[in-house]
Amino acid sequence: xxxxxxxxxxxxxxxxxxxxxxxxxxxxxxxxxxxxxxxxxxxxxxxxxxxxxxxxxxxxxxxxxxxxxxxxxxxxxxxxxxxxxxxxxxxxxxxxxxxxxxxxxxxxxxxxxxxxxxxxxxxxxxxxxxxxxxxxxxxxxxxxxxxxxxxxxxxxxxxxxxxxxxxxxxxxxxxxxxxxxxxxxxxxxxxxxxxxxxxxxxxxxxxxxxxxxxxxxxxxxxxxxxxxxxxxxxxxxxxxxxxxxxxxxxxxxxxxxxxxxxxxxxxxxxxxxxxxxxxxxxxxxxxxxxxxxxxxxxxxxxxxxxxxxxxxxxxxxxxxxxxxxxxxxxxxxxxxxxxxxxxxxxxxxxxxxxxxxxxxxxxxxxxxxxxxxxxxxxxxxxxxxxxxxxxxxxxxxxxxxxxxxxxxxxxxxxxxxxxxxxxxxxxxxxxxxxxxxxxxxxxxxxxxx
Amino acid sequence: xxxxxxxxxxxxxxxxxxxxxxxxxxxxxxxxxxxxxxxxxxxxxxxxxxxxxxxxxxxxxxxxxxxxxxxxxxxxxxxxxxxxxxxxxxxxxxxxxxxxxxxxxxxxxxxxxxxxxxxxxxxxxxxxxxxxxxxxxxxxxxxxxxxxxxxxxxxxxxxxxxxxxxxxxxxxxxxxxxxxxxxxxxxxxxxxxxxxxxxxxxxxxxxxxxxxxxxxxxxxxxxxxxxxxxxxxxxxxxxxxxxxxxxxxxxxxxxxxxxxxxxxxxxxxxxxxxxxxxxxxxxxxxxxxxxxxxxxxxxxxxxxxxxxxxxx
Numbered sequence: 001x002x003x004x005x006x007x008x009x010x011x012x013x014x015x016x017x018x019x020x021x022x023x024x025x026x027x028x029x030x031x032x033x034x035x036x037x038x039x040x041x042x043x044x045x046x047x048x049x050x051x052x053x054x055x056x057x058x059x060x061x062x063x064x065x066x067x068x069x070x071x072x073x074x075x076x077x078x079x080x081x082x083x084x085x086x087x088x089x090x091x092x093x094x095x096x097x098x099x100x101x102x103x104x105x106x107x108x109x110x111x112x113x114x115x116x117x118x119x120x121x122x123x124x125x126x127x128x129x130x131x132x133x134x135x136x137x138x139x140x141x142x143x144x145x146x147x148x149x150x151x152x153x154x155x156x157x158x159x160x161x162x163x164x165x166x167x168x169x170x171x172x173x174x175x176x177x178x179x180x181x182x183x184x185x186x187x188x189x190x191x192x193x194x195x196x197x198x199x200x201x202x203x204x205x206x207x208x209x210x211x212x213x214x215x216x217x218x219x220x221x222x223x224x225x226x227x228x229x230x231x232x233x234x235x236x237x238x239x240x241x242x243x244x245x246x247x248x249x250x251x252x253x254x255x256x257x258x259x260x261x262x263x264x265x266x267x268x269x270x271x272x273x274x275x276x277x278x279x280x281x282x283x284x285x286x287x288x289x290x291x292x293x294x295x296x297x298x299x300x301x302x303x304x305x306x307x308x309x310x311x312x313x314x315x316x317x318x319x320x321x322x323x324x325x326x327x328x329x330x331x332x333x334x335x336x337x338x339x340x341x342x343x344x345x346x347x348x349x350x351x352x353x354x355x356x357x358x359x360x361x362x363x364x365x366x367x368x369x370x371x372x373x374x375x376x377x378x379x380x381x382x383x384x385x386x387x388x389x390x391x392x393x394x395x396x397x398x399x400x401x402x403x404x405x406x407x408x409x410x411x412x413x414x415x416x417x418x419x420x421x422x423x424x425x426x427x428x429x430x431x432x433x434x435x436x437x438x439x440x441x442x443x444x445x446x447x448x449x
Numbered sequence: 450x451x452x453x454x455x456x457x458x459x460x461x462x463x464x465x466x467x468x469x470x471x472x473x474x475x476x477x478x479x480x481x482x483x484x485x486x487x488x489x490x491x492x493x494x495x496x497x498x499x500x501x502x503x504x505x506x507x508x509x510x511x512x513x514x515x516x517x518x519x520x521x522x523x524x525x526x527x528x529x530x531x532x533x534x535x536x537x538x539x540x541x542x543x544x545x546x547x548x549x550x551x552x553x554x555x556x557x558x559x560x561x562x563x564x565x566x567x568x569x570x571x572x573x574x575x576x577x578x579x580x581x582x583x584x585x586x587x588x589x590x591x592x593x594x595x596x597x598x599x600x601x602x603x604x605x606x607x608x609x610x611x612x613x614x615x616x617x618x619x620x621x622x623x624x625x626x627x628x629x630x631x632x633x634x635x636x637x638x639x640x641x642x643x644x645x646x647x648x649x650x651x652x653x654x655x656x657x658x659x660x661x662x663x664x665x666x667x668x669x670x671x672x673x674x675x676x677x678x679x680x681x682x683x684x685x686x687x688x689x690x691x692x693x694x695x696x697x698x699x700x701x702x703x704x705x706x707x708x709x710x711x712x713x714x715x716x717x718x719x720x721x722x723x724x725x726x727x728x729x730x731x732x733x734x735x736x737x738x739x740x741x742x743x744x745x746x747x748x749x750x751x752x753x754x755x756x757x758x759x760x761x
Contacts, residue, residue, distance in 0.1 A: 101720045104723055105505065107505070125506065125723065129506040129507060213610070273592065274592070274612045274616075275703070284593060410506070414722065421705060424705050428616070428704040
């Protein structure tokens, strides 16, 4: 009896296991076939934005997982559904650091969300992949012509618009007014790099009330693609580039070596914290332990949260254009959170409609009020609501002095990572800038060929 | 003797031995299918992928690339570096963990006050999820506002805050410290259980024979714990060879590549660079390394076995 029961149980378990395996097997091939590129690209009536069939658009986003932006995004989805009652926006919250990896894994099994949020440093990988579609026809010429040229270029690949710059931002300089006053510095941001370093030295002599060190000038040196991209801002300021006059990769130049030396000096002289991420710099700035650092528009809201002082903290810092260095101008770079449409999407037209809705005047104004987001559309960025405060004006002024990032290339994200590693080698491992520049040159020539 | 299968009019009658064999096969079947589908098939698939150019950028084209994944691994030096980091980490953590674990187990096996309470308290780090532990240690190590630097500076042991996780020399040791904190309870518990299985009369006999505590430890405790030590250190080795969350959360393999172990290297290659083929090649080589390690490990513990007892 026991043996029979055991056999029956074993048979049930074996069948259960087989059933689980087989059901997986049945599901896997079905997904890609039902959402094949051919099916999705066909513009039949069922795909038209105004068709009445129920549509669910999946939107993979990190902003929906963040407290500061969640509310605004939910409001946007709700408003879109009011306009298109047959459309439901289903957010898939994925943390910022995981979104690229997760969406590519989802794509490999044919379960790509219709819309994916990305940002400038990782966009090249999407652009060079086969998981997204060109948007030129989907968003139309009028929309594309309204984009700022540098942001349009950042989201184009091989002459086609592959993503829409949604929440653009130039990098500007944030400075702590209280610390400046405490250090006996003038009540203004530095105007040149030399002055910025001089201010940083004075600020670094300060201590907190409990005797902790205060840093003068923060630069992110953690090995992340975004930090490699940010390092380009400094390379540009030192009048350098990733390319020589012949258009070929060349970073073994005096300008790049000077930039690496700048990073090394900052860390060696304790002006900047070692191995910091951007979020560390935001933290330190918010608790009054960092005098200056560069960041995007996100600063204000982040400081309000991290300082625990809310809007009262707005009085304690200032925003300014990036100081002038070797170019004689306030050179910066711009980045933008972007939106791409999956090749697997069954409703690319509706997805494009939603993206255009997110970037229109009403929604961007809503986002701007909520999180200081700027617009990548020329017609919107000149509107009064985007230029109402000094902070807005600084962002808009800096946007006019953005130097374009390198054209998208399958190896560009990896190149950013290598630049970040080069920065880390000089700043953390204290290697010679000349040697590191030569090594970086060899790597970038290999990666971006 | 095998009974011949007897055929009857109404069907086939099986021998008792054949019935036993079928019974065993059927009860093993669910576990076997489960292992095959969750371990066997992924390993074969991974080995297969390691010979192709497979990228998440373009999953539709998978091209045979003439062992290029393997060639690249040996050409760029990162793979060999990550093997070095992995072995340094594993041997250091397991060795320190074993020594500390043995010392703590001996203490807890003795007659000390609050013994039962201490045995329970020591388990706390073990029940904390690894990810939570990693985040806690990351905050403790935070150079600007971490408590560790605060204590060391308050005690005037250091002048400047130590960059625990972003210093080329310190980062690996910092992760090791977190790993030790997390894994030590397991080592202590297993060794303590082993010690409690040693008959007390052996120690009584040794005491009567005039053996010192050191001799009792060397000639009774250690030999009697041999199997426990073998199992527990092997588990610790495996656990640390595949350690991922502590490294990923605390250092992401940095600064530069100072804490890039094989686990981090394969993850970065497969899911950051999206190069699944090269990631699979790392996995395949890693499998070979682990097989060689297990073989060597078993050989090491087989020394002296089957020779009719110990020499003393």
